[in-house]
Amino acid sequence: MRRIIEHAHVVTVSGDEYPDGHIVVDGDRITAVGPGAGPGGEAERIDGTGCLATPGLINTHHHLYQWASQGLATDSTLFEWLTTLYKPWSKMDAEVVAGAATAGLGWLAKSGCTTSTDHHYLFPKGRGDLFAAEVEAAREIGVRFHPCRGSMDRGESQGGLPPDEVVEDLDTILAETEAAIDRYHDPSPGSMLRVAVAPCSPFSVTRELLVESARLAREKGVRLHTHLAETLDEEEHTAEQFGMTPTEYMDSIDWLGPDVWLAHCVHLHDTDIKRLAETGTGTAHCPSSNARLGAGIARVSHLLEEGATVGLGVDGSASAELVPLAGELRQAIYMQRARYGPTALTARQALEMATLGGARCLGRDDEIGSLEPGKLADIALWRVDGFQAAVDDPLVAFAFGPTPPLRRLLVGGRTVVDGDTLVTVPQDEAGRRGADAHRRLMRLAEEVL
Numbered sequence: 001m002r003r004i005i006e007h008a009h010v011v012t013v014s015g016d017e018y019p020d021g022h023i024v025v026d027g028d029r030i031t032a033v034g035p036g037a038g039p040g041g042e043a044e045r046i047d048g049t050g051c052l053a054t055p056g057l058i059n060t061h062h063h064l065y066q067w068a069s070q071g072l073a074t075d076s077t078l079f080e081w082l083t084t085l086y087k088p089w090s091k092m093d094a095e096v097v098a099g100a101a102t103a104g105l106g107w108l109a110k111s112g113c114t115t116s117t118d119h120h121y122l123f124p125k126g127r128g129d130l131f132a133a134e135v136e137a138a139r140e141i142g143v144r145f146h147p148c149r150g151s152m153d154r155g156e157s158q159g160g161l162p163p164d165e166v167v168e169d170l171d172t173i174l175a176e177t178e179a180a181i182d183r184y185h186d187p188s189p190g191s192m193l194r195v196a197v198a199p200c201s202p203f204s205v206t207r208e209l210l211v212e213s214a215r216l217a218r219e220k221g222v223r224l225h226t227h228l229a230e231t232l233d234e235e236e237h238t239a240e241q242f243g244m245t246p247t248e249y250m251d252s253i254d255w256l257g258p259d260v261w262l263a264h265c266v267h268l269h270d271t272d273i274k275r276l277a278e279t280g281t282g283t284a285h286c287p288s289s290n291a292r293l294g295a296g297i298a299r300v301s302h303l304l305e306e307g308a309t310v311g312l313g314v315d316g317s318a319s320a321e322l323v324p325l326a327g328e329l330r331q332a333i334y335m336q337r338a339r340y341g342p343t344a345l346t347a348r349q350a351l352e353m354a355t356l357g358g359a360r361c362l363g364r365d366d367e368i369g370s371l372e373p374g375k376l377a378d379i380a381l382w383r384v385d386g387f388q389a390a391v392d393d394p395l396v397a398f399a400f401g402p403t404p405p406l407r408r409l410l411v412g413g414r415t416v417v418d419g420d421t422l423v424t425v426p427q428d429e430a431g432r433r434g435a436d437a438h439r440r441l442m443r444l445a446e447e448v449l
Contacts, residue, residue: 002026003036003413005381008048008242009394011348013055013355014370017378024055025319025377028190033371050385051407052394054351055370056114056378057325058358061225061263061284061313064118064134065092065232066269067100069318078293078319080230082161085318088445090166091164094128096437096444101137103434105423109143111324111403113357114378114411115368116143117313118286119225119263121150121200123176135193137142142416142424144191144378146362148198154207159241170209174216179326182218189367190376190412194222201227202246205238210253223259223363226250229272230264231295255280261361263313264289265303266296273299276351277306284295287331288323289315289327290417297335299375300353301344312350326403331355333399354388377413382406383420 003025010021012033022038024031032038038045047055058126073084096139101118108116116138123130131149138145151173154160160167168176177197185195197206197217210226217224229246231234238246247268250256256275261282268276276283303310312332314323336344359369383405384394393395397402409417416424 001413002041002043003410004048004294004388005053005379007433008051008053008381010292010371012371013089013350013352014372021025021053022424023371023379025175025379025410025413028377029219030371030375031373033373035261046381046408048407049252050389052202052369052382054112054380054381054382055355056409056411057112057354057370058311058369059113059116059325060114060261060282060311060358060360060361061107061286061315062104062118063120063316064121064137065089065097065100065120065130066090067104067349067434068096068441070438072282072318076293077233078295079161081293086162086166087183088441089122089372090124091109091444091447092122092124092127092130092441093444094130094133096378097130098133098137099280099433099437099440102425102430103136105138105160106425106427106430107327108142108314109409109416110422111326111408112380112382112406112409114144114380114409115146115362117146117148117196117225117362119148119150121152121198123168129150129290133185136191140425141422141430142411142414144368144411146194146196147184148196149177149217150198150200151177151209152200153202153205153214154206158206162204165239166404167204170212172207173209174212177213178220180215180273180292181222185222187221195363196223196225198225201234202249210255211361214253224255225261226255226263228262228265229267229292231293231297235267245272247377248277248441251275251285252293252392259363259373261309261311262348263315264295264298266290266298268299273308275300276303276306278283280309282299282309284310284311284313285332285333286313286315286320287321291331291335292320293386297339300332301336301340304349308353309357311361313352323356323402326398326438329399330401334393347395351395352397375412379410381407381408
């Protein structure tokens, strides 16, 4: 099918902007972008008058299962929050994950997200196929999905943070991770599903797991992901355990490079920032979660100044309840400016992080992240008429204000949101599945609380 969006304010991110522009979509690809009305011929014509067209947003860090544990430990630090929630999480099953992932991905789509990662690192024994459950949810919602097979093998008895009953042994982790790659990873052009290898964090995994995970990922040709430098507690823990900063530790075991992206990176030293830039290592910036947990403000403007790759992420719904991905642009802008001044981050820089920066983190900037001929037709069309029309620059209205309604969201040319309503799964049903997942987890958690 040919679709033509016309008379929208088109922001390509990679180059030109067209205040009255068009985008032509043939099948799953963009075939033309330019000024004025679209070309003639048979097509579905989408009137973009009063709308802003951007690339679909890319979520570079998430924990979908946490939709089922929102609203808990609301006044805790990261470590306090984790130790509170590990117990109920240890009881989740595939039904919980399926409902949480459906609601979480549906909510992301409603906030302009066309590609999302997920970092699932907790696999209670005998609870069904949790990884398969979230893969199926992504297929239903219709977003491009990069699930990360996470893991923890360093429980309390080995000096780690998680209780021993929620960690796996090294051989099981490596075997299950390889099986997930073999079953699900699709490296082909236009892929809707790619898998990454993602040990949880330096304080919950052994050195051997990090080393072997990197070996496996590079052998299989997939990417690497983990949390890093999220809190001062983590820095103190890493200094005590390894005598290094978190970044130095990861560098010492060959965990920096263009095939790696790291979540948070809040507490970085100048040398860390330079090293991330030198190695081409990506960062997933999650401003709302970092604020909710009191973790701090990442040095995003400094990372960008050094030429480092930075994307945006909403993080798990239990550490940033109901945060829309589009809303993270505003959070990123305001938090950088609160710390470094009013020129620290612009609306266009924030949009680039949310699109092309995210695509670079995932190694897909040749296919997504900008509106260019030949790229996949992952497009968000935002309504910035009405109250937002008082702002002359539609991108400023979008990035500085509340998230505007979605006129249309296309993923590979397929409509996922229409008229600000999720259409691939009935919107109310997606919300209900998430609520049911929460209630089910709370019932299961009564066994341990």
